[in-house]
Amino acid sequence: MFNLVYNEYFKLIRKKRMFVITLILLVLIPIFTYAQYKTAKNAMEQLGTSDWRAILQQQIVDQQNRLSSSRLAPEWKERIRLNIKQQQYYLDHDINPTAPGAPTFMREFIEGAISLFLPLLVVVLAADLVSSEHSGGTIKLLLTRPVPRWKILLSKYFALLLGISLMLLITAILGYLISGVIFGYKGWNIPVLTGFQMQKEHLITDYVHIVPQWKYLLMAFGLAWFSSIAVGTISFMASVLLRSTASSMGAMLAAVVAGSLLTQIAPNWNELRYIAFINLGLTDYLAGNPILVEGMNLPFSLAVLSVWSLIAIIIAFIAFTRRDVTT
Amino acid sequence: MINNQDIVLSVKGLSKTIGKREIVRDITFDVKAGEIFGFLGPNGAGKTTTIRMLVGLIRPSKGSIHIGGHDLQKDFLNAIRQVGCIVENPELYPYLTGRENLEHFARMVPDISDQRINEVVELVELTERIDDPVKTYSLGMRQRLGIAQALLGDPKLLILDEPTNGLDPAGIRELRSFIRHLANEKGISVFISSHILHEVQLMCDRVAIIHHGKIIQTSSVDQLVEQDSKVEWILEPLEQGIQILHKLSYISQIEKLDHHRVLTRMPPEKIAEVNQQMIQHQIKVTGICQYKQTLEDIFLKMTEGHQIV
Numbered sequence: 001m002f003n004l005v006y007n008e009y010f011k012l013i014r015k016k017r018m019f020v021i022t023l024i025l026l027v028l029i030p031i032f033t034y035a036q037y038k039t040a041k042n043a044m045e046q047l048g049t050s051d052w053r054a055i056l057q058q059q060i061v062d063q064q065n066r067l068s069s070s071r072l073a074p075e076w077k078e079r080i081r082l083n084i085k086q087q088q089y090y091l092d093h094d095i096n097p098t099a100p101g102a103p104t105f106m107r108e109f110i111e112g113a114i115s116l117f118l119p120l121l122v123v124v125l126a127a128d129l130v131s132s133e134h135s136g137g138t139i140k141l142l143l144t145r146p147v148p149r150w151k152i153l154l155s156k157y158f159a160l161l162l163g164i165s166l167m168l169l170i171t172a173i174l175g176y177l178i179s180g181v182i183f184g185y186k187g188w189n190i191p192v193l194t195g196f197q198m199q200k201e202h203l204i205t206d207y208v209h210i211v212p213q214w215k216y217l218l219m220a221f222g223l224a225w226f227s228s229i230a231v232g233t234i235s236f237m238a239s240v241l242l243r244s245t246a247s248s249m250g251a252m253l254a255a256v257v258a259g260s261l262l263t264q265i266a267p268n269w270n271e272l273r274y275i276a277f278i279n280l281g282l283t284d285y286l287a288g289n290p291i292l293v294e295g296m297n298l299p300f301s302l303a304v305l306s307v308w309s310l311i312a313i314i315i316a317f318i319a320f321t322r323r324d325v326t327t
Numbered sequence: 328m329i330n331n332q333d334i335v336l337s338v339k340g341l342s343k344t345i346g347k348r349e350i351v352r353d354i355t356f357d358v359k360a361g362e363i364f365g366f367l368g369p370n371g372a373g374k375t376t377t378i379r380m381l382v383g384l385i386r387p388s389k390g391s392i393h394i395g396g397h398d399l400q401k402d403f404l405n406a407i408r409q410v411g412c413i414v415e416n417p418e419l420y421p422y423l424t425g426r427e428n429l430e431h432f433a434r435m436v437p438d439i440s441d442q443r444i445n446e447v448v449e450l451v452e453l454t455e456r457i458d459d460p461v462k463t464y465s466l467g468m469r470q471r472l473g474i475a476q477a478l479l480g481d482p483k484l485l486i487l488d489e490p491t492n493g494l495d496p497a498g499i500r501e502l503r504s505f506i507r508h509l510a511n512e513k514g515i516s517v518f519i520s521s522h523i524l525h526e527v528q529l530m531c532d533r534v535a536i537i538h539h540g541k542i543i544q545t546s547s548v549d550q551l552v553e554q555d556s557k558v559e560w561i562l563e564p565l566e567q568g569i570q571i572l573h574k575l576s577y578i579s580q581i582e583k584l585d586h587h588r589v590l591t592r593m594p595p596e597k598i599a600e601v602n603q604q605m606i607q608h609q610i611k612v613t614g615i616c617q618y619k620q621t622l623e624d625i626f627l628k629m630t631e632g633h634q635i636v
Contacts, residue, residue, distance in 0.1 A: 003434040009430070015421055135419030141476065144382045148407040248472040325384040 004147065004155035005162075012129075012163050021167055025174050028117075032109060033179040046240045055089050060084050063064035074216040084309050101187025103178035103213050107220060109175050111289075114224045115281035118171070119231040123165050123252040125234035129156050130320070139325055149321045153240070157216040157313070160236060164228050168221060174258070189200050194286050216286070230276060230305035231256065239313035240320050256280075267293050276308035335361050335380070335409075335484045337517040341390035343376055351532070352540040352601070353430060354455065358518055364512050365548070366520040367530030373540040374520045375415065378488050380414045381518070395483055405483045408436070411482035417473025421462035425453060425472050429479065436503065437479045447475040451505075467498045472525045474505075485509065485517045491526055503530050524626055536626060554597045561587050561603075561614035573603065587613075 012018065063080050066072065072080075110118075130153070133139040142152060176283075189212045196255070211219075235252045242248040259277020272278050273293050279301035284291060291297075331485070336358040343351040351373040358364040368374050379385040381392060383403055392399040397406035411564055419428045426444070433439040448457050451471040461469065470490070490506075491499045511514045521527050527534055528548055535545040543552070562568035569589055573582050578601075580592035593601070597615055605612050 007431050007434055010427075011420065011423075014420075014427075016422070017505045136420070137416060138420060140382075140384060140412075140418070141432065142435075143384060144406045144407060144410065144412055144414070145432065146437075147435050147478075148404065217490055324388075325379065 001151065001155065004151060005158045008129075009162055012125075012159050015132075017125055018163065018166065018201045020168075022125065022174070024121065025171055026178075029174050029178045031110070031248045032112075033105060033182055036105060036108070036179075037182050053091065056087055060087050060091075063099035076320050078215040101183050102185050103217060105179035106175045106185055107192070107213065107217055109179075110171070110191060110217075110224050111283045111287055113281050114220075114227060116256065118168075118224060118228050119256045119280055120253065121167060121278075122164060122228045122231045123166060123235050123249060123256060125158050126232045127239050127249040127252045129160060129236060130239040131243055131245045131248045134243040135324075143325060150317060151318045153317060157233075157236060160232050161169045165225065168228065169223055171253045172221060186213065188214040192287070194219075213249065214227060219286055220283045221306055223286065225303060227282050227305060228304065230266075230309045231280065233281045233309040234312045237319075239318040270294060274294050274304060276305055334358070335360050335395055336364075336394040336518060338381070339391050340583070341377065341380060343373075343385065344388045345381060351538055354537070354540075354542050356535050356542065358516050360483070360516055361446075361510050361514040363506060363519065363531045364519045365527035365534035366518060366537065367524065367534050368520075368537035369476075369522055369523070372454060372537045374487060374522075374537060377537070378412075378414060378486060378518075380518055381486055382410060382414060383407055383614050384414065391595070396562040408420070408480065408505060410486060411477030411480060411485040412448075412486040412488075413470075413473045413477055414488050416492070417469045419461050419469065419472060419476070422433050423456065424460050425457040425464070425475075428472065429457075429476055432476050433479055439479055443479065443481075447478045449476045450478065450551075452488075463567060466493045467495070470494060470498070470502070478509075483516060485515050487517065487519050489521055491521070491523065506530060544554065556592050556593070557594070558593055559584070559614070559616040560589050560591065560600060560612065562605065563587060563611045563613065565589065567608065568602050568605060570606055571604055572611065573600070575604070590618065 031249075055122075063084050067077060067080055067084075130139075133142055143149060192211055192213050192215060193209055235248070238248040238252050242251060255277055258276060259280065262272055262275075263278055266272065270293065273296045275285065278293060282288075282298065282301055285298040285301070334357045338357070340351065341351060341354040350449070352376060354362075366374055366377070377383060378435050380387045380395075381399075383406075384401055386425065387400070392406075394406040395409040397409075399406040419425075420431070422430065426448070429444050429448070433444055447456055451474050453468065453471050453475065456464065456468060459474065464472065472491075474487075477487075485506075487506075490502060494502060503526075506517055506519070510517055512523075519531065531548055532549065533545065534548045536543045560568065560572075565583070565587055569581060569583065570579055572591060575593075575597075577597055578591050578593045582590040584590055598615060598617065602612055602615065
């Protein structure tokens, strides 16, 4: 089994997919770093101060002004109201929510990337894992070895899990190293608020507590790992079912993008929450970001993702071990 | 008769139905140890489907396949361990080198040493280019690498699907002598599918002819070719000569070519008898020419006949 996983992982690396992903990150992280730097600088210039308390105060005032506009949809009003509450909480407790430093950048990057950007990278990694063997014709050589089919598929799945882990590791390391050039490498111990809970439209702060940033980061990356694996597992199934790389990757990209669009477009459509791609933004719960679709919380999202992954992996194994190879 | 131990591949009543279409119908044949067995048929006759069933890529609807005595469906691992194969094109990982490809497949079989890899690389004469990426290989080199991976596990049975596709004449000749060498020296049985008839005639000991998913005939190449042959007669006067030919029951086909020549299909051992008949009737025989019938003629005759039935 070790040999088989080694084989699959070797191919994954040699196919240069990981290389392409690293390249994408190498291009995007500096852009995001600069963007964040620019935003911070702009805010300072506008307010004429580098005092974060003043900035936060100003943000609250801005949002209160927006609230009074009558054209705003009720969902958005609610969201803004919750944001204000949260920022007020930071202000009252003397906590700088955007304290500069590479760890803060990593936190914001992973929070922003978890529901769309990371899933897209995972799809690139996973969607051709099996279909490429079909389109390359090598599946015929792979399946005519004295190895049962389920073992071959399992070794591919293990290789995928390793690949996703490596991808997140690369994201973390590059994010830290690159953003640190501008923001500095300190800030592991900055206190971060977590434990927000939503109940209907109320933000419940009863369980809010402070954790050091490194701890928060560990939790955030853990959740990102979980949601990436869920996306990876569903892509893996697509890669087994659809025999061409183009169609499996296309279908998965469409699904991921549609999931993130639907949350924005139709937050009132409650049944959406049972779709895996709606539940990818696990760090929102950690950060206390308002959740648009009602009835979602961390255990619920974890359960939805787990169920989808489990079904996907079962379908993948049944299809792969039973099917005739005719291409 | 043949000892069971000598049969490497035994196929019984093999059928495959996809949807309502019967692609392979009730195929039965045996391949003996050290034999080169040709599997002949036009495109779309069911050759590839049969081969895919032989290597476990497609599940048969009916029938059984035994390789080295192991049932392929019930004991896949032990059965497939004895097989090396190339199904259709020799498709390997283009982004890996030749050696990495071989190492990859070696890791999937227990106990294949680096030395064994070097051995097969030498055998297919790829030593110089083995560390280059496969995407830089010519088709002939890919074919050889494909054979190298098939030989890695020291198989008793080599299954090759259209092995000469895309090879130049020199490459085909090389492949032919290489396969002969494997069968004669190493005792490996070789199962070759092809739609190119003279190739099979040159390479194989026995052939099965498949048409519309059914085997029409299985026999040795020599037997098949010698059943009937074409004999050209130059006679004078021709018309009387043809009348005599018509009276002989063993002559199956008579075709007038021009004023002097007539082409017949007949058993070659009867040539002297026909000649004698001609002399008795005072017909001058100025030439007898026997054409060795090719597999092609036989094949066309069989498949045409089959279509009418």
